[in-house]
Amino acid sequence: MLKKIMFILLVSSLMILGSLVCMAYGDDDINEGSYMATRLNDFVDFAPSAVNVENDAPQEEEYSDEAVIEQYSSLFFETEDETEVEFITDIQDCVDKESQKCTFYATISENIQIDEGDNIVVMAFVQKDDSYELLASGEFEITIKYLRPIELNLPNTGKDNPNYVRIIVFPKNSYDNLSLDNVQIYCKTKVIDNKKFDFESTLFNGPMDIIKHVNGKISD
């Protein structure tokens, strides 16, 4: 009887172990995919994580932002000028004074030449020390004339601390064959006004405001 119970316990424990191992493999898949934009045209905000420009080539064959950035870091970040290729045009930006977020708007270029059914990938980076930090990335259908707004939380504030923004655009299907001929690079320097309390200017402007107010009352 004892042998039978032991046998049943052994079989049960083996089954439990097997299940746990299977579940552990499933989690690995989820982790790998979680870095990709899962829904078309939805921009994914990334947690600040500086991209190392010196990294080796990626190991995976399937498209992922991380792999592409690693593979083409020299193309994306060491090219000094903007490229002549134009997938998006009329790039405008607007800073919300309250939230200090910078929003980029763009229109799909009329002369865009990519394969039917292909989409474009847009990545937005900001320079941080010697590396570039990926702030947002998304995949866009080119059937829609107007690109969805790209909202960026720029890290630097103040006139002395500008943000060097670099926007990279390329056709998704060509991700394994990118060059200066099929990558658009757009650079923009954005200054976010420091809205925080400025002690020095308050010292100067405060008394001046009072003098102006008193002068105004006298002239009335």
Add this chain to the structure above:
Amino acid sequence: MRIFSLERRKTIFIIILVLLSILQMGILWTGKNPGVPFLFPTQKLWSSVDLPDINDVKGEYLKPKKITVSDGSGILYWSLNTSDNLSRAIWSDFNKSYFRQILEQKPIEGAKSYEQDWHTLIKMKSIILEFENPVSTEIISWTTDYKSLFTMPLKQIYKIAIFPAESINNNENTLYVYDGETVYKYVVKTEQGNMKKDDYISMINGIHKNEASIPLNRLAYSYPSVKNHELIVSLDVKSERKIWDLLVKTPDEIILNRDNLDNIETYLLGDIYRGSMVTTFKDDSTSIICSDTEQVLRYYKNGFLDYQYRNRTLGEKGRISDAFEKALAFIEHRRSLVEGVEIILNSMVLEDKDENYVFTFDYVIDGMEVKIISQQDEAVRPAITIVANSDRVVDVKWYIKTFSNNDYYNYYSLYFFDIFDNKMIKDYPEPLHNLNIYDISIDYICPENSMRAEPYWFIDTESQIIHLRMQGKES
């Protein structure tokens, strides 16, 4: 004695006959010649429908489609609900005072270059009123009961921008009136009963804090290729609006069946003289026809009224305000049938042959128009189309319906880019890449035989108007 009595009776009988013949003649005369004064002026004496005075209600047919506030950035605009108190107060100022002042003075020559450029003006701090289509100043003159003493350069009004801070005088307001081509500047007095100038200024300055209105972005600022520089849309992903589906019914008073013919005639014929009218009930019970030698009126089971005066060319085109009055009189005689919506003038144009004026009217509920889809050609039509001249109404197409909230509502995203996720977008083969958007609005569509109206995006492009059913968030 007996002979005398007989003769007397004959005389009394003849007198009665003569009186009856005069009565009959009077009825016929007034019926054929409405303007002729007579003992029996109109059929109103025995009409069962109560008629309001046109002068009391004519102003209700004219309202702006949109009232927006610009904060002066040229980027953000706030659209006021046309039924809220602020909008009503602004519109009341125009009806009671500003329109009269515009009509009684000549425009001022604007010295600065921006004063002639409408697109520059709307980027500045202002409140902007916009009609669906340009409205003739003659009609505004008639609705406000004020006749201009001189020939006005301003023939029609399309949009008006109020610049309360421009004049330094506290009792003056500056208006820029745009007719679709030229901008005219007027300085008007803020009269007793009007909103104060400070109220206008604080409305503009405090609009950021107004939670009732959603900030909208001028699309051309963000996307310079947009051709309509005034197109404003929501670029806020979270912006949404609760919208009810509408229950649409044929009015109970004119439900089509044989037992209800008297009621139908009473309500639908209205002021039309029906002495010689012949009413025919169609065998399949889908419609009735009332006709005589001059006119024919068809009424269908789905509430569609089709009236035609047989000789369209008879009568003078005359003044547009006179034709508009005839059109309003036609509506007012049947206005009590329509419930739950306002009836607002949409457009006025001259007929192709230049003989009559064509007026279209929309049903409007919560600032949204209700359009009807015809079953035959699937074309979207206004609720009422009236062709009239200064003498009479010659053609009417009217979907007579009552409206109320249905048993269903949903929250709909107003975010501009959500339009492109619409399931119905595949119905339009033209690639969106080449789409030039001129206007976007949210309106109801009701199929002519349906009892439900649902909210749709109306996207006006270069070549067509696209209708996309809005997709609720809780579906």
